[in-house]
Amino acid sequence: MTSVGETDRTGFSDADPGPKARAGLQRREHFATALLILPVLVVTIVFFVLPLSMMMVESFKKDGAFSLAQYHEFFTSPIYYWVILTTFTLSLITTVGTLIIGYPVAYYLATTRSRLRNALLLLVVIPYWLDYIVRSYSWMILLGRNGIISRALQDAKLTDGPVTLLYNTFSVSVGMIQIMLPLMILTLYAAMLRIDQELVLAARVHGAGVWRSFAKVFLPLSLPGIYAAALLVFIISLGFYVTPALLGGPGQAMISQSIDVIASRLLDFPLASAAAMVLLAISLLVVIVYNRTFGWDRAWTSPGI
Amino acid sequence: MFDRQEADKASAILRSVLDETKGMDRRVFLRRLGEAAAGSVLLSAFSAMLGARPAQAAAAVTTMGWGGSNDETQTRTIYGPFAEKSGIPVNIIPYNISKVLAMHQANAMEVDFICGGGLDTLRLVKDGLAEKIDWTKVDKSALTPNQLAYGDYAIGSNTTSYMMVYNKEKWPGDDHPKSWRDFWDVEKFPGARAMGRYTAYPVLEYALMADGVPADPAKMYPLDVDRAFRSLDRIKPHITVWWESGAQQQQLIENKEVDLLDMWNGRATVSIRDNGASYEMVWNEAAYQGEVEGWLVLAGAPNPEGAMTIMDWLGRAEPQAAYARAMYYGPTNLKAFDLLDEEFSKLMPSYPANTAVQMKIDFNWWYDNFDAVQKRFESWLLG
Structure with missing residues (x-):
């Protein structure tokens, strides 16, 4: 005043x-x-x-009246139970995979003084601009029975005949990890930039080694970034459609594919709506539980302390 | 106004291109068709300059397209010649039958006419979404009786077969898979296999034929669903890929991903005849869909006048023959065979020698049972 x-x-x-x-x-x-x-x-x-x-x-409507019939069908049918389980498993594999591959990259980008940093950042971002379908198709070419990897294995006499690396959990995971990796790296990178490097330096001055100063100072400070990035990747992975459809078999069907089948082949709009509501509820539940446990919103509210 | 005379002119253009390119391949046909279209545009522009009556610009009609090369081909072989002579442009939006139902429920139909794929024509007609055909505007005499399976509500369009395709490099001689029993026989015919999972039809029919049910609709329907799934259980461990789209079918044989699979005849022919895949099609015990797919005007169409006008064109022999030359789906207008040479006709699902050895799918049975069986099929795939 x-x-x-x-x-x-x-x-x-x-x-x-x-x-x-x-x-x-x-x-x-x-x-x-x-x-x-x-x-x-x-x-x-x-x-x-x-x-x-x-x-x-x-x-919640069946023949114009209020009804829980759709939800009953959804939760009692063995199909959707498996589909939800698959959706969770694949999303979890994707999250862990991108974290393992993405963390060192983000760490290097955030701590390096190299002039290459901007060029490297660009390399991370470029694949993100490519369409999901294109990226998934490129994996079909690499992993197919007559693909590059199969041919190389045959030429090296490591296998007797052509091998199919497609249409299984491995191929879908590889495709999803590649697609989600830029998001993981960029989110971690943004959080790591906020970590005060002087703190790591202080640890070094007080006698901590490179590994110890990382494990005791940098890693704990980067945890909020990890929580935030992991949640983002996990939630987005829950809604994947094209990649499991192209690279997976029936065993890798995720919930978005089921919703599409229900809506466009079975033409059962109420059931499709119920399935979509379940996906939404699951996502919200994950966010709430996750936030209670890890407090991921800290990634953006404090400078990492 | 698209009067009889204009329709005949459009037919004549297609007819001359079809005649001129008989025995030539798809690419030549499409090129000549393009040249003819360009020529007639020039001609009409020229006659317009001389003061002759130009094709008046009229309100567009909207339809849905199945995507990929099909939309482009339909434009070149069916919609293009019509638009040029009638002055009625045709808009194509992506095919989505659930969108049509949603538009109908919301009383906001934005699509004028459609060719319903698979079960969809039957569904639309039975659910009252098809407008009655105005036979004063549509020339019935240009059609053949088999096109009128839906009476006054739809006109038979081009038709498809679902069939076995095998790798000719793997089985070059006469000792190749010839029936669904052979497809199921992994000892006698070892190799990577794929099957369609897009719809449960006609996968269950294949399974029953493999189990000994004759390829005769009278003995096939009503389907013994339990028996079909028992038969499917036996082949399931040997299926490497379950394809979900036509493009994927082509990718599977053009990259030699599998040795044995079921395909849509049009996709198989494009891959084998035009793209050089060394595979062969088996007409024996192929599942033929007959006249189940058709053109219809949607109830509440925003441009009913235009839609009824194009209905007078869609079922004719000329556009059906032209479309067949480009996509290899068979004409249901049997007069179209007069415009195709014998060698080409043998590639058509509706060619009499082919229909004789195929099993015609009973879509009425599927209309009643699709929901339950499809759900069971989906859960069987996951299990």
């Missing part, structure tokens, strides 16, 4: 605007804030909340 003297010096006002005017100013500020948020709010309500609510209503 400004004093009379200060406003005098700036020359904006001769007198205290008074409590009434102050309240008016506050109201105007609230109004301005509301006005700024309004477009986002409208877009979210019209294009997200509204269709989602309609889908939710649809999922």
Whole structure:
């Protein structure tokens, strides 16, 4: 709150605007804030909340009346139980895989003084711009029975005949890890940039070795980044469609594929809506439980301490 | 206005290209067709300059396309010649039958006409989504009776067979897989196998034929579903890939991923005849879909006038023959065979010698049982 003297010096006002005017100013500020948020709010309500609510209503309707029939069918059918399990397994493999491969890359990018840093960052980002389908197809060429890897193995006399590395959990995992890797690296990198390197240096000064200063100082400080990146990768992986469809077999079917089959081949909109609601509920549940356990939102709220 | 005269002119263009390229391959046919279209555009532009009546620009009609090369081919062989003579442009949006149902439920139909794939024509007609055909606008005499399986509600379009395809390098002689029993016989015919998982039909029929049910609809239907799944259990460990799309089928044989699989005849022919895949098609015990797919005007179509106008074109022999030359799906308008040479006709699912050895799918049975069987099929695939 400004004093009379200060406003005098700036020359904006001769007198205290008074409590009434102050309240008016506050109201105007609230109004301005509301006005700024309004477009986002409208877009979210019209294009997200509204269709989602309609889908939710649809999922509880059977022959025009309220019913839990769809949910009953979804949870009692053995198909969807397996599909949800597969969805979780593949998402988990993807998360762990991208973390193992992505962490050293992000660490190097965040700590290096090399001029190559920007070039390397570009190399991380470029694949992210490529279409999922293109990237999945390229794996089909590499892993197929007459693909490069199969041929190399045959030429090296390591196998008797052609080998199929496609249509299994391995090929889907490889494809998903490759697609999600840039997101993992960039999220970790952003979080690691906020870690004060002087703290690592301080540990070194006090006699800690390279490994010890990393394990005791840098790694704990990067944990919020790991939590955030892992959650992002996991949640996005839950909704994968193209990659398991192209690189996997029936055993790698994920929930989005099931929703597509229900909606476009069985034409059962209520059941498809229920399945989509289940996917949404699972994702929300994961976020809530995860946040309670790891407090992943810290990645962006504090400078890593 | 697309009157009889204009329709005949459009037919004449296609007819001359078809005649001129008889015995030539797909690429030559498409090139000549392109040249003819360009020529007639020039001609009509020229006649417009001379003050002759130009094709009037009219309100567009909207349809759904199955995607990939099919949309482009339909434009070149079916919609293009029509649009040029009638002045009615044809918009194609991606095929999505659930979207059609959703539009219908919301009373906001945006599609005028459609060719329903697989079960979809039957579903649309039975569920009352098909508009009655106005026979004063559609020339019935240009059609053949078998195209009218849906009476006044749809006109038979080109037709498909689902068939066995084998690697000719692996089985070059006469000792190759010839029946579904052979497909199931992994001792006699070892090799990597693929099957379709897009729909449960006609996978269950294959399984029953492999188990000894004759390839005769009278003995096949109603399907013994339990027996079919028991038979499928036996082949399942030997299936490397379950394909989900036509493009994937082609990829499987063009990259030699598998030695034995089931394919849509059009996709198989493109890969073998035009892209040089050394595979062979087996017509024996192929599942023929007959006249189940058809053109129809959707109830509540935004441009019913335009839709009924194009209905007078879609079922004719000329566009069906032209489309067959490009995509290898068989004409149901039997007059189209007059426009195709004998050698080419043998590639068609609807060619009499082929229909004789095929098993015609009973889609009425599938209409009643699809939901339950498809769900069982999906869970069987995962199990």
